[in-house]
Amino acid sequence: MLESMRPQIQKIVDELLGKVQEAGSMDVIADLACPLPAMVTATILGVPTEQQLTQWAHDLFYVFDQPISIKDYEYLNKVALEFREYFSSLIAEREKKPKEDLLSYLIAAKNQGGKLNHDELLAICAMLFSVGQETTENLIGNSVLALLHHPDQMQKLKAQPTIINSAIEELLRYDSPVQLISRLAIEDVEIGGETIRAGDRVDLCLGAANRDPAQFPDPDRLDLTRQHYSLPFGAGIHYCLGATQARIQGQIAINAIVQRLCDLKLNTNKLEWRKNIVLRGLAALPVTFSCQ
Numbered sequence: 001m002l003e004s005m006r007p008q009i010q011k012i013v014d015e016l017l018g019k020v021q022e023a024g025s026m027d028v029i030a031d032l033a034c035p036l037p038a039m040v041t042a043t044i045l046g047v048p049t050e051q052q053l054t055q056w057a058h059d060l061f062y063v064f065d066q067p068i069s070i071k072d073y074e075y076l077n078k079v080a081l082e083f084r085e086y087f088s089s090l091i092a093e094r095e096k097k098p099k100e101d102l103l104s105y106l107i108a109a110k111n112q113g114g115k116l117n118h119d120e121l122l123a124i125c126a127m128l129f130s131v132g133q134e135t136t137e138n139l140i141g142n143s144v145l146a147l148l149h150h151p152d153q154m155q156k157l158k159a160q161p162t163i164i165n166s167a168i169e170e171l172l173r174y175d176s177p178v179q180l181i182s183r184l185a186i187e188d189v190e191i192g193g194e195t196i197r198a199g200d201r202v203d204l205c206l207g208a209a210n211r212d213p214a215q216f217p218d219p220d221r222l223d224l225t226r227q228h229y230s231l232p233f234g235a236g237i238h239y240c241l242g243a244t245q246a247r248i249q250g251q252i253a254i255n256a257i258v259q260r261l262c263d264l265k266l267n268t269n270k271l272e273w274r275k276n277i278v279l280r281g282l283a284a285l286p287v288t289f290s291c292q
């Protein structure tokens, strides 16, 4: 289903770039990376691509950002209630008039033998928006920055757009949008001479694994044609549900930027990274360019 949505995702990317193309400058985060994931999730679900969804998607994710204050929880509660009300009315509408979209399929699952209840359906919608937002934003922002720092690789992609699949894998490896995941050991295990006891919490640094010299020759070198398997989306039973969706968005967005915008240059000498140790991404990425 996601593969068949490439033309729709391309259209969203083209529209977002179309808004800034004349100006010759943009903030890659605010103008493309931030609006894109919520618009794509809305399109997959089959709901209107309203600007409000991007803000909700951002805010809802922060429930995972511990510790947060009571005041933050109160704000997040308000956001969750607004989201709930908005989606409850969309669900009621769609129940009367089903379409060929994910929301209608989820409603059908709810109505067929109670595979989902109403709250679970709402939770899936909130989850799709929240977990797919900042992660995908970081993929696009970190990738553009890596290409700006490696003009030879940017030129290579411009000359050979068909290498985009391996390019996105390498960009995900080089500056991973999710740096850290956690596990609770269920039994004693020895790794690298250290014993991890049952019940211990372990933080696994995906960002470091993806630069492991034992796995990747010359790991700090960006090589868009590198053939390898890295771990940007985790592994095992918790492997990212949205990996395909994220890859497709990254492939379309990065190829559009590289192909459509000439002479792309960083327009700041002070980059601001978001303060988060799990997710690695820029608060802003101002660039200038000339149009083709």
Ligand code: HEM
Binding pocket: 127, 128, 131, 132, 133, 135, 136, 139, 176, 177, 178, 181, 182, 206, 232, 233, 234, 235, 237, 238, 239, 240, 241, 242, 243, 245, 246, 247
């Ligand atoms: C570049 C973008 C993305 C990156 C780098 C990323 C990364 C990850 C990683 C590393 C995990 C594993 C967490 C763990 O093992 O504890 C994960 C899980 C997950 N991701 Fe993503 N993700 C991205 C985009 C998305 C999108 C677009 C969605 C929404 C469809 C999504 C939905 C999920 C869900 C639901 C899980 C939990 C799966 C489970 O626990 O069974 N992700 N993601």
